Amino acid sequence: MAWRSRLSYIGWRHLSIFSNPSPSNWTKVVSDAEKIVGYPTSFMSLRCLLSDELSNVAMHVRKLVGTKHPLLNTARGFVYDSRNNLQMRGLIVLLMSKAAGPCPSTSDPIHDSMVSGIYPSQRNLAEITELIHTAFLVHRGIVNLKEWTNSDGPLKDMQFGNKMAVLSGDFLLANACTGLAQLNDTKVVELISSAIGDVVQGIYHESSTSAEEGSLTVASWEDQTFLSHGALLAKSCQAAMKLARHGNESQNLAFQYGKHLALGHKLNSDLHTFVKSGSEPAVFSLDSAPVVFHRQIVGPERWRHQLKQVQNMARQIDYTKLRGLIKTERGVSQALDLCSYHGNKALEAMKCFPPSEARSALENMACAVTKF
Template structure:
């Protein structure tokens, strides 16, 4: 499984150095308070949930080797820094949501005498283990996504041998994290949970494959619909959280209805967050001269769908006048002049409301309120 993961993750290398959104685009002060309050509810800070694995002897040796990358622009350096210090308190949000979901649902009343161990702070030990497994899988995903396409390498990035070494470290350390996650998953001794999380890993791999199947040039002219965007976004950003929330309900022996509600919350929270992230280049205050942005962002896809493929290609050609690289300032103004941005904002709000509807079916509690606050903060543009 780990080998398949690392090999398929390399398919996406044609995109160069990509940023990975991690629940990081909401208002910093409000978001910090939401996370801080939520962590108090589940019993301990989750900012270093996977620290036991990250500080193992094996990865400590990797960390020593990673120091060789200092002075280069290899993205593995920034990924490693994020494990140690993350000022926005967003690195471990998936695990936090799983813990909050576990506490909000509480023990099952649909199965008499489920013979489960005692809860700690309203959460079963197996659910805490699941939260850590979710974070390990996501972290492995981030590490593998830090592989550099050496075809795009320049002398400014660093010595070629260092960049090659960084790629090897990204593959090996990502595989190590994924292997540990799979071991922990087996130790849960729940076949359905294993099937759910294994399928989520498969979804992630498929999402990476879709992202890497076309070059940036191909994606700019491909006729992509919002339905396709949602399907691919769910695979690469939503499946892990949605299925982890569902698995948390299964570990507590909740019925299918409760499992589906948890799944829907995770799904719509992830989609809402991705929409929020995609909207940032178009809604940030003072965004007059935007940095280059992906042509696969939701507002861009909406815009292309609204104006039609023929007009979109004309607009793209106008932004590339005289065969030069895309003038993103010009393209940004063109997209802002249409309804793509407002459509994306509406869809973001829709997903936030769907997440709120799902969680409101659980009994009132501090944990449920925290999940409501997270949904509101993540989808507030």
């Protein structure tokens, strides 16, 4: 299989994935990168977020305070996200735009509109990317009411929260689509539209497999993760090159960087529970990368036996015990190898861009996703 050849490629192991844990490493990388593009990307969407329409929605969302609806946690993350994950995509689009620089044609009149090495259309694209990502984050906060019980809280609160999640997400997505049309580039519209479709497809697959966790293979995990987590970033980076009228080679390199960085970032997130030090309770998905690798190593029969071992009388899984079983096999180390592979592939994609602060920031991000 393709993933086996990746893991056996020792040349990709030069990044140290066993460096000392540094919780602030990613935060520092993002903070330094924001200084290069001119302002924190968390404020890129203020024009939309401070509009009268969304302010009206926000007033209704306040009614959810005191309930357990996940929309509140999503909204809180817009104000403070300790891992700086929410605004990552727009920042990367801006850095990619700055790293690539102006298009080769010096006679092109659009050069005059560049500010700090970035075209206005590229800044608009970064904002659009953030709006799309935020819209899907809000939509992911919709609660499955079929699984809701009286002990979880009043049903009417969840119903109201779901309505607000749908309304807010749709509003953000509509604004993103309007901004996308205003870029006046049919190729870019096609790229980002296909990315939206990819995210929808990826989320659908996640929902369909979560009902029967344990059905993913390593290959299908990568495919699904690219759709739900990587397609938007990869195609936005490619679109940024298209807006600056760069050639197909630059567009492909930008796409590859976004793809591999997103996959590496997701692997880093999945691995965090398995490699971090401390005695915190284990919480992870049975379709996270280390579990998928472990399940493929031990086989379906032994995997079912291990699940029974860690279940109590109420058939609830003790994730701390399950984590211990998973760490006895090579699933975690193989997931670490794959994380290193994607980080290095992202670094490789940047080699063809001229040396600059923006390129260095993108390289630092690629290195950061391989550190824990």
